[in-house]
Amino acid sequence: MKKVLIICYICIITSLPVIAQDNNFHPGEIWNDVDGKPINAHGGGILYDRGNYYWFGEIKSGKTVRVEEDKAWENFRVNAGGISCYSSKDLVHWKFESIALKPEVTDSTSEIYTGKVIERPKVVYNAKTKQYVMWMHIDSRNYGYARAGVAVSKTPQGPYKYLGAVRPNDAMSRDMTVFKDADGRAYLISTSENNQTMHVNLLSDDYLKPTTTFTRILIGQNREAPAVIKHGSKYYLVTSLCSGWDPNAARYATADSLLGKWTVQGNPCVGADSATTFQSQSAYIIPVASTNKYIFVADRWKKTDLPDSRYIWLPLTFDGDKMKVEWKDSWHL
Numbered sequence: 073m074k075k076v077l078i079i080c081y082i083c084i085i086t087s088l089p090v091i092a093q094d095n096n097f098h099p100g101e102i103w104n105d106v107d108g109k110p111i112n113a114h115g116g117g118i119l120y121d122r123g124n125y126y127w128f129g130e131i132k133s134g135k136t137v138r139v140e141e142d143k144a145w146e147n148f149r150v151n152a153g154g155i156s157c158y159s160s161k162d163l164v165h166w167k168f169e170s171i172a173l174k175p176e177v178t179d180s181t182s183e184i185y186t187g188k189v190i191e192r193p194k195v196v197y198n199a200k201t202k203q204y205v206m207w208m209h210i211d212s213r214n215y216g217y218a219r220a221g222v223a224v225s226k227t228p229q230g231p232y233k234y235l236g237a238v239r240p241n242d243a244m245s246r247d248m249t250v251f252k253d254a255d256g257r258a259y260l261i262s263t264s265e266n267n268q269t270m271h272v273n274l275l276s277d278d279y280l281k282p283t284t285t286f287t288r289i290l291i292g293q294n295r296e297a298p299a300v301i302k303h304g305s306k307y308y309l310v311t312s313l314c315s316g317w318d319p320n321a322a323r324y325a326t327a328d329s330l331l332g333k334w335t336v337q338g339n340p341c342v343g344a345d346s347a348t349t350f351q352s353q354s355a356y357i358i359p360v361a362s363t364n365k366y367i368f369v370a371d372r373w374k375k376t377d378l379p380d381s382r383y384i385w386l387p388l389t390f391d392g393d394k395m396k397v398e399w400k401d402s403w404h405l
């Protein structure tokens with residue numbers, strides 16, 4: 073108590089904000105960074121690099137509008153704000169580092185123009201080129217462009233240089249993730265074929281291009297929001313169904329090799345609200361360094377006010393080879 077009073081006193085006399093972040097995760101609540109500002113990193117991915125975690129995510133701010141031309145589905149959007157980068161040592165307290173990738177604000181022909189879509193950034197480190205490589209979903213305002221974009225940096229926090237976007241092996245690519253395997257190979261896993269089927273693409277040695285080695289997985293199953301880990305000798309892939317910003321039931325699949333064959337296993341979420349993934353959608357799974365623990369990272373989208381979307385971080389556990397995610401109001405590692 074005495075210690076808390078002393079800290080408050082120091083904060084008052086030095087005019088520092090009093091920060092209320094404890095050591096717990098509070099899924100669904102506003103999560104402030106160490107400067108007391110709400111973390112703005114949606115559809116995120118986490119990189120572990122030399123003792124630090126880096127959280128990359130979509131910057132969502134400003135007014136949410138519905139794209140009127142898209143009558144068939146609820147295309148709610150905010151201007152693409154680029155990609156933020158936060159750092160942390162304990163996964164609870166995050167420091168804003170930078171806007172790792174800035175959107176283009178004037179040239180409307182640019183793929184990263186703020187009037188378009190930049191989503192689901194994932195960063196991996198390439199030991200051969202000593203570059204940090206960011207892959208992300210790049211799209212037009214109506215999501216018809218359907219490409220995977222790539223950017224590079226010499227430091228984890230950027231700034232990242234945007235190199236361009238591709239349709240891997242001439243196929244559409246929307247929601248995506250990147251997975252770096254223990255042998256140094258990296259894979260781009262994305263929703264393709266008009267959201268019907270996923271593709272797993274082996275990336276080139278420098279991680280900058282998809283190679284011609286790819287497989288079609290979860291064929292005709294309408295899955296998106298992929299998140300991958302390797303646990304024991306198996307790969308686990310969590311996905312959602314495609315229902316815009318609205319939540320649905322997650323499902324996971326397992327494989328002995330990233331290129332497949334993938335076998336569907338069911339919903340990893342259990343208990344109340346498991347049919348809506350606790351009102352959220354998968355973004356990433358964090359293997360906690362030097363432990364056998366994992367964190368399920370998801371977004372609780374608020375489609376009519378996207379900047380107020382919240383983060384759902386929950387413990388992901390295994391019972392043998394069965395994956396399980398359970399709701400917790402508050403928890404710590």
Ligand code: DGJ
Pocket residue numbers: 115146147148191192247296297315316317353
């Ligand atoms: C669901 C995707 O998972 C999100 O990343 C975003 O693209 C929305 N659809 C857009 O409606």
